[in-house]
Amino acid sequence: MSTLHIDRTSRWFGNVVAVNDITMDITPGVTGLLGPNGAGKSTLINMLGGFLPPSTGSVTLDSTPIWRNQEAYKEIGLVPEREGMYDFLTGWDFVLANAELHRLPDPAAAARKALATVEMEQAQDRKIATYSKGMRQRVKMASALVHDPSVLLLDEPFNGMDPRQRMQLMELLRRMGDEGRTVLFSSHILEEVEQLASHIEVVVAGRHAASGDFRKIRRLMTDRPHRYLVRSSDDRLLASALIADASTAGIELDYSEKALRIQAVDFGRFTEVLPRLAREHGIRLYTVSPSDESLESVFSYLVAA
Amino acid sequence: MYNQTVARLTYKALLGRRRALILFALPLLLLIVAGTVRATTGMDDEVTRELLGGFAMATMVPLIGVVAGTGAIGPEIDDGSVVYLLAKPLRRSSIIFTKLLVAIAVTVVFSAVPTLLAGYLLNGNSQQIAVAYAVAAAVASVAYSALFLLLGTVSRHAVVIGLVYALIWEALFGSMVSGARELSVQQWALSLAQKVAGSGAGITSDVGLTTGLTLLLVATVGGTWYASRRLRTLTLAGEE
Incomplete structure (x- = not known):
């Protein structure tokens, strides 16, 4: 069980403030990070994933800073929004390489298990370049799950997926949350977040706008x-x-x-x-x-x- | 420090893409020209020196260096796939070190080895000219790999900058402007070729052996160190 802490954190790029004095804890279970495009969701996820230092404040995993701390990746599985993922490899080679990079004792067994979890065994010997958007997303998931992390970070995971793929991924994330993992995913679509997340954090224009379960957020939205x-x-x-x-x-x-x-x-x-x-x-x-x-x-x- | 998985991914990326065509095309061109020259003019030390110095060292080695050095990391940073290497409990310096070794291996295989073969084809290694240029190509490969790998971590336009350096600085200014020659990997490496071949072979360099080797070492170590530093603080945000 792991908890991510964001404490009085701001991040700016030149004159642009992307994240403005945000404090929140991401606890085990599925949390949805909701906000319109450009609200600072990706900046937050990048800071949580150790790819961006906070300008002020701290971002920690169980009180250990994540920035420039490679050991944190033993606990974190990352599903980035960007599509680049070694298209010249097969799905199997890609997930296996991720397992090896984690220096797992039996990388092949871990890769097999991760590909089975996302139900990609059938297509694992095809090159990633030939995959559909949904298949790519599932292989990304497998690569993030291969070392059995306690934290999963997903940046806009449902973008471009068809309804069936979306349902499958939601089912998988729900299962991960039920297993006690800390799952955080970002989205700009309320319905998406509402269907999946037990807890919602809303970010607007870099600020932490609301926090709670979806009923509370829904009420705030309709009562305005x-x-x-x-x-x-x-x-x-x-x-x-x-x-x-x-x-x-x-x-x-x-x-x-x-x-x-x-x-x-x-x-x-x-x-x-x-x-x-x-x-x-x-x-x-x-x-x-x-x-x-x-x-x-x-x-x-x-x-x- | 060396990571086999990083090496495997880098080899596949370098040799499996379209840019690999350049890796094969340039050495092939050198060997074809060498074979043709040998068949038409016979063994000639002067021609050998001109072809190995003017084409292999001045153009082919830096170009292969650009392709291998920038290609070992640039595309991964561009398309974001480097995140799968970075989000691992793996030292960034070991990623750079491994990629450097792969870039050096590829550059040596595709530039120093063909240079040696072409030299033997042209004059049968008379006056050690073939070996001298091959040694120079090999040490230049090391420095070019480190410099262009660094370039791949600092700029999205690494290939263009690398080509400008290789073609304009090394090939053009390097042979015309004397001041530029002293700041040229090619000339540093040639100082070693001059030593290997001996005085009668006619290979010359604008820098002395000690200076040349020192500068090669500084460029290689400095480039690698700074590339590791860049990778340690590489941020992938800013897409919003």
């Missing part, structure tokens, strides 16, 4: 104020009717768009009140569209939460 753009046959009348109701916190008459910009605080009630008030006042609704459903804007609410 929602913004709508509404066009109707009588915008002023509709605005006056809506502002009287507690589900609405603010309304702006947008002259250039010829529309109302509405901020709803109670999402469920607002969706019920809007059509009812329109009907009661004889107003026709032409457009009702959410104006801030992008992932980035959803995440930005979490930063403030």
Whole structure:
């Protein structure tokens, strides 16, 4: 059982702050690192994997620093996002080479076991260059598992996978977590993280935005104020009717768009009140569209939460 | 220090890719030219010296050095696969040391050995010219491998920089501008060739034997040390 500690850690590249004063512990089980693209997830994973020193703060595995500590790799299995992986080798040669590099007593047996775990024995004698995205990902997994590590770090492991491959990998990671390994994977897709991780860490713009189980994160996301753009046959009348109701916190008459910009605080009630008030006042609704459903804007609410 | 698995991966990477074509093509060209010259003009020490000095030492050895030296690590850093070597309980210096040995072996096999064969083909090793150039090619292989391996760890454009150095500095300035010659691996190695062949053979170098060997040693040890240092602090982030 191993725990990764990130303690008051920042990392900047020149003037750009990629990770801003983050403190978190990654404990045994599956943890999802969630955040939009460019949020600092890869920087965090690179620091946890010993490929990047923190600018300030510390990143440790069971209180031993990871940066410039090759011995840490006895406990860490790494599945990088990048595709480069000795395409001229066969899957077997690749996993065997990884086992040998770990100086395992019986590298062939370890390679066989790891390839069986990811169910790649059938294709193990083919060159990696001929593999599909999902097969490459599984062989990467086998190479990360070959020395039976207590920590698994995966950077965007589901990128480019089809639904079946995704399900297989999720099943495998869930099993690894159940076995007591510390599994951390990054993703920018909430549903992915929600399906797999028992614990979620959210990172937005380099900051630690939220932490907890997926229900808590889900609630934070749906309870946030929602913004709508509404066009109707009588915008002023509709605005006056809506502002009287507690589900609405603010309304702006947008002259250039010829529309109302509405901020709803109670999402469920607002969706019920809007059509009812329109009907009661004889107003026709032409457009009702959410104006801030992008992932980035959803995440930005979490930063403030 | 030597790691067999790292060596195996490096050999496969070097000899299994398209760049291996250059490794085979240049020595083959040298041997074909040597055979043709021998068949048409017979044994001639002057021609032997010109072909081995002008083509083998000035062009072929540095080019093979660029291909083997940068190819031993550059592509792995470029495509990120080096992470599978680095994320292991393995000293970074042993990765560099192993890759250096592989690069040296490949450079010697594809440059010093063909130089020796071409020399024998051209004049039957008269005045030790073949052996002298082969020895020079071998020691130059060591220094080139270390320098170009280092280049592979510091720049993504290692091959281009290496080619510019090999073709412009070594082949062009090295034979025209006297100042440049003193800072040329080729000239350092030729100081040894001059010694091996003796004075009658007409092989000359712009630096003395002691200076030449010292500079070769400094370049090799310094290059290897700095390459290890680079690899120790190699960061793979910045893709976000």
